Amino acid sequence: MKRNLGNLYAGPMILWLTVFFTVPLLIIVGFSFLRKGLYGGVEWQASLDAWKAVGTPNLVAVTVKTFVVSMVATVITLALALPTGYRMARSKRQVLLLLLVIVPFWTNFLLRVFAWMVILGNNGFVNDILLRTGLVKSSLRLLNTQGAVLLVLVYVYLPYAILPLFSTIDKFDFTLLEAARDLGASKLQAIVRVLLPNIKGGIFAAFLFTFIPIFGAYAVPLLVGDMNSYMLGNFIADQLTKARNLPFTASLSLLVTFVTTIGILILMRLQAAPERSAEADAAIAADYAAANGNGGR
Amino acid sequence: MKRFSHIAGIAALALALASSSCQGKAPAPTGGGTAKEEPKKLYIFNWTYYTPDSVIEKFEKEFGVDVVYDVFDSNETMYSKLEAGGAGYDIVFPSADYVTIMAKQGMLQGIDKARLANWKNVDPGLVAKAVYDPGCEYSVPYYMGASGVAVNRKAVGTYDKSWSVFARKDLKGKMCMLDDMREVLGDALKFKGMSVNETDPAKVKAAADLVAKEWKPNLLKFDAEAFGKSFAQGEVVVAQGYAEVIFAELEETRWGEVDFFIPKEGGPLYIDSMVLLKGSKNVDLAYKFMDFIHRPEIYAEFCDYFRFPATANVPARGLLKTTPHYTVDQLGNCELKLDLGEDLAIYNQVWQDIKVGK
Numbered sequence: 228m229k230r231n232l233g234n235l236y237a238g239p240m241i242l243w244l245t246v247f248f249t250v251p252l253l254i255i256v257g258f259s260f261l262r263k264g265l266y267g268g269v270e271w272q273a274s275l276d277a278w279k280a281v282g283t284p285n286l287v288a289v290t291v292k293t294f295v296v297s298m299v300a301t302v303i304t305l306a307l308a309l310p311t312g313y314r315m316a317r318s319k320r321q322v323l324l325l326l327l328v329i330v331p332f333w334t335n336f337l338l339r340v341f342a343w344m345v346i347l348g349n350n351g352f353v354n355d356i357l358l359r360t361g362l363v364k365s366s367l368r369l370l371n372t373q374g375a376v377l378l379v380l381v382y383v384y385l386p387y388a389i390l391p392l393f394s395t396i397d398k399f400d401f402t403l404l405e406a407a408r409d410l411g412a413s414k415l416q417a418i419v420r421v422l423l424p425n426i427k428g429g430i431f432a433a434f435l436f437t438f439i440p441i442f443g444a445y446a447v448p449l450l451v452g453d454m455n456s457y458m459l460g461n462f463i464a465d466q467l468t469k470a471r472n473l474p475f476t477a478s479l480s481l482l483v484t485f486v487t488t489i490g491i492l493i494l495m496r497l498q499a500a501p502e503r504s505a506e507a508d509a510a511i512a513a514d515y516a517a518a519n520g521n522g523g524r
Numbered sequence: 525m526k527r528f529s530h531i532a533g534i535a536a537l538a539l540a541l542a543s544s545s546c547q548g549k550a551p552a553p554t555g556g557g558t559a560k561e562e563p564k565k566l567y568i569f570n571w572t573y574y575t576p577d578s579v580i581e582k583f584e585k586e587f588g589v590d591v592v593y594d595v596f597d598s599n600e601t602m603y604s605k606l607e608a609g610g611a612g613y614d615i616v617f618p619s620a621d622y623v624t625i626m627a628k629q630g631m632l633q634g635i636d637k638a639r640l641a642n643w644k645n646v647d648p649g650l651v652a653k654a655v656y657d658p659g660c661e662y663s664v665p666y667y668m669g670a671s672g673v674a675v676n677r678k679a680v681g682t683y684d685k686s687w688s689v690f691a692r693k694d695l696k697g698k699m700c701m702l703d704d705m706r707e708v709l710g711d712a713l714k715f716k717g718m719s720v721n722e723t724d725p726a727k728v729k730a731a732a733d734l735v736a737k738e739w740k741p742n743l744l745k746f747d748a749e750a751f752g753k754s755f756a757q758g759e760v761v762v763a764q765g766y767a768e769v770i771f772a773e774l775e776e777t778r779w780g781e782v783d784f785f786i787p788k789e790g791g792p793l794y795i796d797s798m799v800l801l802k803g804s805k806n807v808d809l810a811y812k813f814m815d816f817i818h819r820p821e822i823y824a825e826f827c828d829y830f831r832f833p834a835t836a837n838v839p840a841r842g843l844l845k846t847t848p849h850y851t852v853d854q855l856g857n858c859e860l861k862l863d864l865g866e867d868l869a870i871y872n873q874v875w876q877d878i879k880v881g882k
Contacts, residue, residue, distance in 0.1 A: 265865055266625050267604055285880040344750070349758045368697060370759055371744050453745050457879050465879070468600050469705060470872040 252484070259477035267471035277474035281482060286462065293459040296373075297441040300380040304388045304437045305430065307381070312392030312429075316399070325393070328386050336383065340450050343379050344370055347451070375451040380441050387436035395429025396422075428498045435490050443483060459483065564589045566809045569606075569613040571796070572597055575817075576829040583816050589809060606631060606801070614804040615813060620656040620795045621863035623663045632662045633800045639811045640664065642818035645837045653860055654795060663797035664814045668835040670793050670858045671707055672786040672850060674770045679761035685785045687715040689762055690739040699762040700754060701739070703746035705875035706861055707764070708735055710792035720792040720859045723867040732874035740878060767849035768830045784849045790857025795836075 262274040280286070315324045331339065346352045347370040354366040369375060399422065407417040423430070445460035452458075463483075467476040568575075572595040580591050594613070596602040599622045606616070606626075618626060626632050637643045643664075650665050657663045675683060679698070683689050690699055701708050710720035712731035722728055744760055755763040756773035763770065767784050774782065798814050800807065816822055818836075824843035827834045833848040834840035835855070864871070 266629075267600055268607060285876050288880050344753070344757075351757070366758075371754075449747075450750060454740065454743060455881065457881075462880075465876075468598060469875075470868070471600060472872075 255477045255480060259474055259481055261474050263472050263474050267473065269473050274474070277472075277478040280475050281478055286479075289457060289459055289462045292457075293442060296376070296380075296458065297438055297444075300377050300384070300441050301434060301438045303377065304381050304384055305392075305433055308385060308388035308392050308433055309430075311385075311389050312396050312433075315389070315393045316396040317401070321397075325390075328389050328393075331386065337446060339383070340379060340447060343375070343382070343451060347375055347378075370451055371453040373453065373456060376448050376456050379447050379451050380444060383447065384437040384441060387440070388433040391432040391436060392426070392429045395426040395432075399425055428494075431494050431497050435494055439487050439490060442486075565592055566590070566615070566806050566813055567592045567594070567613045568615045568617075568813070569594050569596065569602060570615075570617045571595065574617060574796075576826055578829070579817075579822060579826055582822070583813060586816075587809070587812060591813075612803070613801055614806045614810040615798050616801060617666060617796050617798055618663075620654070620797070620860060623797050623799060624656045624863050626799065627657060627662045631802055633802055633804065633807070634661055635664055635800060635814075636811075640815045640818070642815050642820075645818050645820060645823070645839050647836055647838050650795065650836055653793075654797075655860065656795075656862060657797070660797075663799045664818070665836040666796045666798050666817065667832065668793065668795045668855070669766070669832065670786055670791055670850075670855055671702060671764060671766050672784055672791075674755055674763045674765060674767070675783045675785075676755070676758075676761040676781060677783055678781055679758075683762075685788055687711050687787045687789055687791070689787075690742060690764075693742060695762055696742045697744050698760050699742055700744050700747050700751050700760045701764040702751065703748040705871050707792055708739075708746070709871055709875065710859075710861065711764070711787070711789075712739070714789045714791050714857070714859070715787075717789075721862045721864065723864060723870065725870050728870050728874055732878060736878050736881075740881070746879065768832070771831065771849060786850050786854040786858065788857065790855075790859060792861040793855060793858035794861060 258269055259277050260273055260275070261269040262272040262276065264270050315321060315328075318324055334342075344351075348354070349366040349368070349370070351370070353369060354363075357363045357367065358365075403421055403425070404417050407421045408414070412420065443460045444458055445464055448456040448458045449461055459479075463476055463479045466472045466479065566589055568591060570593060574595075575593070580593060583589075584591055596605070599619050602616065602618060603622060603625065606613075607629075616626075623632075646660075646665055650668055651660050653668075654660055654663070654665065673685075673687075673689060675689070680695065683692075689695075690701065692699075701711075706720070709728065709731050712734045713720055713722050713727070716731055716734065718727055718731065722731070744754075747754065751760070751763045751765045752769040752773040754760045755765070755770055756778075770782070770784065771779060798817070800810050800814075804810055817826070820837060820839035820843055823834060823837040823840035824845070826832070827840060827844055827848065828846045831846050831849045833850060833852045833855075834844060835852055841852070
C-alpha cells in the first residue's frame with residue numbers, strides 16, 4: 228500500500244518532466260535527423276547532414292576554445308570559492324553570509340552583465356579612477372577583452388560554486404583536522420589529505436555547477452568579449468538565428484547535453500559513494516587512493 | 525546547521541535553473557491572438573520601437589479602437605512564431621525577403637490598392653525597386669533604409685566616406701561592424717563593385733577574404749546588439765550600424781560630434797513592409813491602419829521621431845520638421861537584399877570561417 232502511494236506522489240513530477248523535458252528532448256533528437264528547411268523549419272525527410280556537420284574544423288576549433296575558456300574560468304572560480312565556503316562554514320554568522328552570497332541574484336543576470344560593461348568601459352568607473360589618479364594617461368581597454376569575459380564569467384558563477392562547497396564543508400567534522408595535526412600532519416597536509424578528500428563531492432558539484440553553464444555561455448562573450456571570444460553557445464545561436472539550420476542546432480545541442488549528462492552521472496556516483504560498498508567507492512576515488520587511508524570514513 | 529546546508533543546496537539548484545533561463549534574449553511577448561471576436565481591436569506584430577506610440581495613439585483615438593502592438597527583434601523570430609501557428613495578428617512588418625517567403629508560403633492576402641486612398645503617396649520609385657513583391661501585390665512599403673557608418677569626429681580626424689575606413693590600421697580595436705553576414709559581406713561585395721546578392725562562390729569568397737584580412741584585424745568586435753552603447757560610451761569611434769540605434773544612445777547635445785554616412789560605394793538596402801495575414805479578422809481596420817500610416821502628416825511624424833528620411837512617402841518629405849540622419853539620395857548606390865534561398869549556405873560558410881578565425 229505504502230509503496231503505491233509513494234508512486235502516486237511522484238506522479239505530478241513525472242508528468243511535469245515528461246511533458247516539459249523528455250518530450251521536448253525527443254523532439255530535438257527527431258529534428259537532428261531531418262533535412263534543413265529553406266526558411267528555418269525542417270523538411271520531413273530523413274538526413275544525417277546535421278550529424279555529419281558536427282565534425283567540421285570550425286566547430287572543433289570553437290569547441291576546443293570553449294573548453295579551455297570554461298576550464299580556466301572554472302578553476303579560478305573554485306580557487307575563490309573554496310576558501311570562501313570554508314570561512315562561511317566556520318563562521319558564526321552563516322545566515323548573514325549566505326544571504327550576502329545570494330543578494331546579487333536579486334538583480335537580473337543581464338543587468339549585472341551590463342553593469343560590468345559600465346564599470347569596465349573606456350569611460351567607465353575603473354578607467355575614470357585610473358585617469359584621475361594619473362596612473363594611466365589614456366583609457367585602458369578593459370571591456371571587450373578575453374580577460375573581461377573571464378572576469379564576468381567568474382563573477383556570475385561564483386555563488387554556484389560557493390553554495391555546494393559551503394554545504395559540504397559545513398557537514399565536515401573539523402575535529403578530524405585537529406586529529407590529523409595531532410598525528411603529525413602539517414597544516415597544509417591536513418587540508419590536502421583530510422579535508423579535501425572528504426569534501427570531494429562538494430568540489431565536484433561546484434565544478435559542474437560552474438563548468439556546465441560556462442560551457443554553454445552565450446550572453447557574456449557576446450556582450451563583454453571581443454573578436455576572439457566566440458564560444459560554442461554563440462556558434463549554436465548563430466546556426467539557429469542566422470543560418471536558420473534547425474537540424475544542426477539540434478545535433479549540436481544534443482552533443483552539449485550528452486557531455487553534460489556524463490558529468491552529472493559522475494557526480495551522482497560520487498555522491499552516492501559513501502553509502503556504497505568499499506570497492507565501488509575505491510574505484511571512483513582512485514585519484515585519492517593515497518589520501519583515502521587518512522580519510523575519516 | 526544541517527538545515528542551512530540543505531537550503532544552500534536547494535538555492536544553488538534554483539539559481540542554476542534561473543540563470544539557464546536567463547541566458548537567451550527575452551522572448552517576445554505573446555498574447556496576440558486568441559481574443560474572441562472583438563471588432564474593435566487591431567493586432568499588429570512589428571519590430572521593437574518601429575512605430576512611435578504617438579502615431580498608434582492617434583490612430584486609436586480617431587477610430588475608437590484598441591491596437592495590440594506585439595514586437596519581434598528579427599525576421600526569423602517573427603517568421604517562426606507565425607509558422608508555428610502563434611498567429612492571430614492582422615498586420616505584420618516583415619523585411620523585403622520575408623515578404624517573398626511569406627507570400628510563397630501562402631500566409632498573405634493580396635492588397636487591394638483601391639482600399640488605400642493614400643497609395644498615391646507611396647514613392648513609385650520604391651515600388652519599382654520592390655522586386656521581392658512585383659507591383660507590391662502583397663505588401664505596402666513602410667520604410668526603406670540602410671545601415672551606415674557612424675564616426676566620432678573628435679577621435680577620428682579626417683576620413684574617407686567609404687567602407688575602406690575599416691581598413692585603417694590607426695583605428696585598430698576602436699571600430700565595430702554588425703554581427704550580420706548579409707550586411708558585412710554585402711558591404712565588402714559592394715566595395716569590390718559586385719552585387720550584394722552575389723551567388724558565385726568565388727566572388728563571395730573574395731569579399732570574405734577582404735573582410736577577414738583587411739577589416740577584421742582592425743575591429744573590436746562584430747556586434748549587432750550593443751554597438752549603439754559601445755559607440756556612445758566610447759569603446760569604439762567608428763561603428764557600422766543603424767542610425768536610429770546609434771543616435772538613440774546619445775544625448776542630443778552630443779549629436780554634433782557624430783557624422784553618420786552611407787558609404788559612397790553603397791551597401792545592402794532594406795525595405796520593411798506592412799502585410800496583411802490570411803487569417804486576419806479585422807481586414808477593414810487593417811486597411812484603415814495602412815492608409816493612416818501613409819497620410820503625409822502621419823508618415824512625417826513617424827520619420828521625425830527617428831530622424832528618418834521619408835523614403836516611402838513622397839509628400840511627407842516636404843513636411844519633415846527635422847533633418848534626417850541620412851538622405852534619400854545617399855541611398856542611391858545601395859542595393860536591395862534579396863532572399864538567396866539555398867545560396868545562403870555560401871554566405872554562412874565564409875561567415876563562419878571569418879568568425880571562428882582559423
